Amino acid sequence: MTTHQLDRQSGFTLVEVLVVLVLVAIISVGSFSLLDVFRGTDHAVEQRAEELRRFSMALYRLEDDLRQLTARPIKNAYSGYEAALRGDEDEFEFTRLGAANLTNEPRGELQRLGYSIGYPETDERDSFAQEEDSGALLLRSRWQVLDRGPDSEPTVEPLMTGVESLSLRYFDPETEAWVIQWPPVGTTASSNSADNRLPKAIEFILLTRQYGEIRRVFPFPTAEFTSTPSTPGGPNDPGGSPDDEDDERR
Numbered sequence: 001m002t003t004h005q006l007d008r009q010s011g012f013t014l015v016e017v018l019v020v021l022v023l024v025a026i027i028s029v030g031s032f033s034l035l036d037v038f039r040g041t042d043h044a045v046e047q048r049a050e051e052l053r054r055f056s057m058a059l060y061r062l063e064d065d066l067r068q069l070t071a072r073p074i075k076n077a078y079s080g081y082e083a084a085l086r087g088d089e090d091e092f093e094f095t096r097l098g099a100a101n102l103t104n105e106p107r108g109e110l111q112r113l114g115y116s117i118g119y120p121e122t123d124e125r126d127s128f129a130q131e132e133d134s135g136a137l138l139l140r141s142r143w144q145v146l147d148r149g150p151d152s153e154p155t156v157e158p159l160m161t162g163v164e165s166l167s168l169r170y171f172d173p174e175t176e177a178w179v180i181q182w183p184p185v186g187t188t189a190s191s192n193s194a195d196n197r198l199p200k201a202i203e204f205i206l207l208t209r210q211y212g213e214i215r216r217v218f219p220f221p222t223a224e225f226t227s228t229p230s231t232p233g234g235p236n237d238p239g240g241s242p243d244d245e246d247d248e249r250r
Contacts, residue, residue, distance in 0.1 A: 051162075051210055058138055058159035059216070065113055065140075066202065066218045068096040073194035074112055075147040083195040087182040090166045091116035092202070095146070114141035114154065117166045135209055136163040164207040170199035178203065 071084040072095040085094040093114035117136045138161075141154035170182040179185070183195055201219040208214065 051160075054160045055208075055211065059214070061140060061159060062115065062204070063216075063218070065096050066094075066220075068098050069094050069198070069220060070097045070110070071095075071196040071198050072110060072146075073196050077148045077150045077152060081194045083183050083197070085170075085182055085198055087168055087170060087202075089168055089180045092168055092182070093141070108146065110146050112143040112146055112148075115139070115166075116141070117163050118156075120158065134161050136165075137161050138163050138166070138206065160208075162209040164209060167203075167205040167207075169203040171201040171203070173200040 069085070073084045074082045074095065076082050082093075086092065087094075091114065093112060095110055095112055098109055116139050118139050119136055137158040140157045140159050142157070143152060143154050145152055169178045169180055170184075171177070172179050172184050175184075179199075182199055183197060198220050201217055204216045204218065206214045
């Protein structure tokens with residue numbers, strides 16, 4: 001075999017080089033596509049986990065608040081009274097015991113809370129930045145003072161997104177029937193007197209996009225509260241009367 005024949009057999013032809021380049025390009029494109037799929041799956045799993053975390057935390061907060069519910073009416077900003085629990089078909093507010101004060105706010109251990117649904121404003125979508133049409137939010141409102149003054153405004157906290165509707169019913173122990181308003185329609189109590197009645201139970205139905213319909217029934221024991229609300233801005237405010245610590249649910 002001549003030297004010229006050995007040189008011809010030691011290299012690659014142009015066709016072979018092109019074939020190798022095509023194969024490398026196909027493998028590279030496939031690898032990047034697979035990596036993109038993995039990244040998308042990881043993002044979807046993280047998003048799903050965050051939704052489940054928010055959902056679980058929202059139900060936990062609701063259950064914890066209602067477990068501490070107490071029959072304590074409050075004074076409103078118009079020299080009248082709000083019932084210990086006031087509710088409609090899609091929102092309600094109440095007084096709870098033992099509210100933790102981790103930020104050392106100037107308030108007592110009693111706290112007025114409310115639950116409702118609403119829609120975020122355009123500049124507040126950063127904490128719930130998902131799709132443009134993400135549904136309504138489940139909102140938890142809390143007042144810094146118990147008996148309100150003219151300038152008392154709640155702090156509103158969004159608990160979860162993707163809410164379609166909120167439906168509430170209240171079980172009246174006197175009529176042994178479910179009602180859609182509390183205090184019940186036709187009640188003898190007025191806005192000028194403190195109404196410390198509580199329903200026997202609350203039915204909470206939340207319709208969500210991710211989890212469908214969630215229904216919870218929260219029963220309440222018979223509760224009494226003998227002290228009267230203090231005057232807003234008075235020596236007993238914020239947080240109610242000085243006897244708040246001695247009042248108990250029975």
